Amino acid sequence: MGKKEILLSIFFIIISMTIYVLTYQFPKQTVALSPKVFPQFVSACLFILSLVLLIQGITGVKKESEQKKVKLALNNIFLLKMLTMIILAFFYTRILMIVGFVVATPPFIAGSMLLFNEKKWFLIVTVSIVATAVLYILFRIVFKIPLPRFNLF
Amino acid sequence: MAIIQGFLYVLQPLHFMFLFLGVAGGIIVGAIPGLTASVGIILLLPLVYQLDASTAIVMLCGMFCGAMYGGSISAILLSIPGTPSAAATVLDGYPLSQKGEAGKAIGVATIASATGGIISTFCLIFIAPQLARFALKFGPEEYFALMIFGLTIIASVSGKSLVKGLIAGFFGLLVATVGLDPVTGYARFSFNIPNLMAGFPLLPVLIGLFAISQIFIQLEAVGEKIRHYKQKINKVLPSFKELKRLLPTIIASSFLGTFIGIIPGTGGTIASFLAYNEAKRWSKDPDSFGKGNILGVAAPEAANNSTTGGAMVPLLSLGIPGDVVTAVMLGALLLIGIKPGPFLFREHPEIVNSIFAGMLLANVLILLLGILSVRLFPQVLRTPDAILFPVILTLCFLGAFSLNNSVYDMSVALIFGVIGYIMRKNSFPIAPVVLGVILGPIAEDELGRALIIAHGDWTVLFQSPIAIFFYAISLLSLLYSLKMQFSTCCCSPKKGSWNY
The missing domain is CATH 1.20.960 (Mitochondrial Import Receptor Subunit Tom20; Chain A)
Known part of the structure; x- marks a missing residue:
């Protein structure tokens, strides 16, 4: 865990937020399943998981040694x-x-x-x-x- | 006996030739470290796409079974498992090879693999139709619950980090939402680009994630290792007395492997290590394990090949994959135009019978090819990476192109190759992405159908006892994965090893 995790989690956070916002352009559906429900649920889950990864990355970055520079x-x-x-x-x-x-x-x-x-x-x-x-x-x-x-x- | 029709079909010269090519190709793919059964199936798919559905699936089954066995060759000769499920074979296979008994180790691995495959196929023949008959009672809400259960496999194939595995799975589900909504037909996230309206094509996505990303990984490893084996391969067949001693272990490991294979989210690697441990536990001389005990080759090889039949049980009868390879098989079947599930048994029994017969004959071919060509197949390990991988990369692009004759599909394969590489280098498993891409649309489709029937009433999802049962085992499966995550990771793969 470290800087890469932070970068990737930010990437996934941006993706999930973008997808969630884009679903508001979808037409409203009153009966059965609206086309926005599934993407909204999935992007919300992705957002939460990416936040968890971000926290893991922030706590992990302190432990990262400088040996990798070689x-x-x-x-x-x-x-x-x-x-x-x-x-x-x-x-x-x-x-x-x-x-x-x-x-x-x-x-x-x-x-x-x-x-x-x-x-x-x-x-x-x-x-x-x-x-x-x-x-x-x-x-x-x-x-x-x-x-x-x-x-x- | 309807299966006789299956045999009559597979034994026609042309169909048998395709099965033979599938098995031989599978052994070669499995033997090469870096290529797995999943990669083999994906590379074969564009070629068989235009064949008759039964022939195509028979060839794919041959590739599946052959690759599971082929992994043992490099495990024994090089101490590098050709496929992840051959990892346990290294423990005693390589020491045997160093003692000058490489031929015997490969011979026993061949016999054990073929026996395991045959026993598991018989179990498949007896169990799958009964399960399919029961599954005919399922409605859309039960199918949705079943797909949710299928998606919990994501947690069990997540590897070292559950969070990363789940992110990968949800990323796969997001990828699957691009294109036409299965219920309303609304084009989601397509930005008026015609190609995106159909969504990301499945085969190029699979080619990119599994095969092209692997080639990038091999590119990184250039100059690191040279695959060489110097052992002589002779005295392949064990004596009758020795075979008699091995048989109980092979049979017990085969049933164990079949049972493990049936449980979604397990697979060959777990089965082979469990069988190895059981063989060691029941052995009169457990200390000899790890130093070249032939039982340490027989048990894992019987177990990993027997997961082939086991994993096909939920795939064929319920339409949910048992592991990563069967997830790819599910994708392959859908692309060929076969929708696995109980209706397959009712509407296309001829395809089901061809699969049964094909898998039985594939394992007989493994036995024959493995014994007769024991010195031939290891030669593939001498092929330099600089020849092998550029040719495979070309094959990947041709495969992506051939399905729709589309440059766009090749670009998708390349983009997903880069995504797959970045994910794997950062310890994100790619198997959950594949599960998300394949199972996501099916789950959404069933959910939509259930809600249409119930006039938008969401409580319908929790009214069926069968659906509640699947939700309960999904929850248990997730909790088990969480428990495993927090417990000590004694079986975590070594750095640079498989990350599917």
């Missing part, structure tokens, strides 16, 4: 890798519909392998091409699931 440099390298992975995945999901599965996938797999510290170029190229082919056969031919294709027009 780890910070390592975490930053990972954070950069993860951000790169998210950006890579985001672009993959965008270009997949434009250039098609067969063109978009090998660079994505190659990029992911680099992020997983793979340095052998021959292996990266081979795996990215073979895996793309295997996935294509599995989806398109075995299970007959359509995959995005390159369309000029």
Whole structure:
């Protein structure tokens, strides 16, 4: 318990309050279940639980030692890798519909392998091409699931 | 005997091939530390989505049973449980492996797993239809109470912090409120965005929370460990005399595991540790446990595989999941178009019979594949993370895309992957989110129906003795979780271990 708990509890408090306020825009329903009842109940419970977590976090932050600072440099390298992975995945999901599965996938797999510290170029190229082919056969031919294709027009 | 029809269906070459692929895929997924039965089912779902419902569910059952067994391979060879429920197998499996008896340990784990699975499937076949027949009397108010009971599983899968588990559960329930209200059809929290009007699609949410978040966790662990095993795998089959000595423990652990599996909120991990402790308690040589006693492999493996049939009892007959994996199975069934519950037994007996036959045959396949391919499956442990996880990540995005041919679904998977990663890194379990997302809409739907029938009278929820019974056991379940929270956490998982 510590600073992270405080931040996350504040995040959940904001979410629950926002949801609760938004439910006032819903139409009133006299018979049966109004669409606002369930979200209001759930957001109220989330708010109370987040408050409990906030209190736990405030009491826990005093006990937090400074030993964690040593780890910070390592975490930053990972954070950069993860951000790169998210950006890579985001672009993959965008270009997949434009250039098609067969063109978009090998660079994505190659990029992911680099992020997983793979340095052998021959292996990266081979795996990215073979895996793309295997996935294509599995989806398109075995299970007959359509995959995005390159369309000029 | 209607089950014969199930066998005739599953034994058709094409259907049997899908079952075979499901079991083999499950063993591979289970053997790889970092991938669980839940991840396997989620990754398989987009592929089987377009198959006939019975074939799809048979393949998913194969994956479920196979993955539960596969976890023992890495537990024995690497001392890393492939799935959380194989954690107890490490205690004696790895010492046996170090003594040069890895083959024997895997052989016994295979026999115990298959026996456990078969016994529990027979229990499923006998218990589930009776329970379903009783559940046919349920009206919406009883179903609502039942879903409330299902939601109390959130407390028991909360892990170290009950508050965090409950926050995760309510977060899941909030996620489920986005989109059209099941009673009035009003679009909630959609902000006039067409994609949000349908709510967050279930499969991409599951893919993100379970699979993509796991890949981010693996990315963090790059360079930390290299999976290697050097043990030779030989002398797989135990002698007849030894098998005779093991059989009583295997059978007792199988029934124990089935019983634990039936109780919602328990699961394979609890069953395997309980069975291990019982085997140790009844053993003439309890001191040898933890040093390589073969009974310490047989008992937990029989128990964890027998939870498969046990956990399917409440899932199939009542529509509530027994644990995290069956919660994912429930989501998978709903996506395929099958609504588990008593009506499934009445309206689609052919699907139920296919599930029964499929699970029995899946366990027979575990026995055959486990023994015949004993040297083959461990090879998967030699696959480097740098190859495995990028390919799985691609599979995740393709899976998210394939259901609706939608880029939006891929974005949802990515967003929930990041959310799942942040939650897991901060000790928020993600299983409660999944339970909330799956059970929330069903609970709200039943509540709405009950209130419509009662013309908005809320007291209807507390008039049925069955509903009151479910509220009472929900309360007891919550109180028990609270008690466990305040008592000493002797069984808390190690840092870096599973946090589902």
